[in-house]
Amino acid sequence: MHRCRLCGADLNRTFVDLGMSPLCESYVQLGSLDEPETFYPLHVRICESCLLVQLPAYVGGEAIFSDYAYFSSYSDSWVGHAKRYADSMIRRLALGSSSLVTEVASNDGYLLQHFQAAGIPVLGIEPARNVAEAAMAKGLRTEVAFLSAQSGDEIAQRYGVADLVVANNVFAHVPDLRGFAAGLRALVKEAGLVTLEFPHLLRLIERGQYDTIYHEHYSYLSLLTSSRALSAAGLAVVDVEELETHGGSLRIYATPKEAGGEASNRVKAVLTDESRAGLHSVAGHAGFASKVTRIKIDLLRFLLDAAADGKTVAGYGAPGKGNTLLNHCGVRSDLIQYTVDRNKLKQGRFLPGTHIPIFPPGHISQTRPDYVLVLPWNLKQEISGQLSYVQAWGGHLVFPIPRLEII
Secondary structure (H helix, E strand, O other): OOEOOOOOOEOOEEEEEEEEEOOOOOOEOHHHOOOOOOOEEEEEEEOOOOOOEEOOOOOOHHHHHOOOOOOHHHOHHHHHHHHHHHHHHHHHHOOOOOOOEEEEOOOOOOOHHHHHHOOOOEEEEOOOHHHHHHHHHOOOOEEOOOOOHHHHHHHHHHHOOEEEEEEEOOHHHOOOHHHHHHHHHHHEEEEEEEEEEEEOHHHHHHOOOHHHOOOOOOEEOOHHHHHHHHHOOOEEEEEEEEEOHHHOEEEEEEEEHHHOOOOOHHHHHHHHHHHHOOOOOOHHHOOHHHHHHHHHHHHHHHHHHHHHOOOOEEEEOOOHHHHHHHHHHOOOOOOOOOEEOOOOOOOOOEOOOOOOEEEOOOHHHHHOOOEEEEOOHHHHHHHHHHOHHHHHHOOEEEEOOOOOEEO
């Protein structure tokens, strides 16, 4: 029996069951293609007590994040997003040379580099040593650690508490949600600020973004459930922004409860939107599986028709979300001949489960496919610009979510 990671209640109700899938970042090397792969359930539940939508920890965080293939700096739009955030927080908090900005899951320094360039001391906390070393090579002070209540206390004692603690796209990635929240509280000053960004469950449901479900995403958060998790650690949500990143995200602002901050009207508005959409009740989460089925049918129909017509289809990108989509749809290299990715660590390897080969981006111009299926659809504008040359030979871009679109 699985139990809720937030309130401890039994998890008896299904949100969506996507069957079995390998770890989405477990890219296969050439010499391992004939070896067996481990598939784990992608069976997402909803807690009938606290409403947290969650994937049981079939695989621990250490097995997924200790050595990691995702580097944030490979997305130009994401680095730009980080720069705009850094500039706004420097102004908002009047940060300077006597301040401290600490980022949890700091990756390769894509964000902290902007604060450091402005003369503000920074500290990164990153569990994947190989990724942390990329940040250290940029001169960014980085601790290799998983955040917990204990590690948060220890790091704060060594480096001091921060004026600003940042946690972008990591809150959903931790199996110990309460311990992580306690770690955030330990890292921030009494009058400091914590900001978190994560995909919004409301948008995931509205837009059928089921490919964002994979084993490193343990929780699927609303403002209501994220506020409950932070509250258990002594943090109160005082403001929120709705972002278009990752298909629709929230950026929430939280302060220690002792600071006595009052929630803004934006917090109340998002909570109202969630309530109207049904996310403040168990029954309101029903019906998502039918959206998943529609997306699967549309994609398979397109790929099968293309194959029947003798058309070639390549992929663009090798993101985790793409591996959920392709494995759930049963797609293999007979329907998508290859994919490409800017990340050199992925090039020369094969997608987990599907064994579709990964090439450098230039392979598209060399082979001139009829269609390019864009797997990181959340970067539509950026990638459409990068792939504008495909039209030179009459090729088309295909986006599978929120609905199949050929351009």
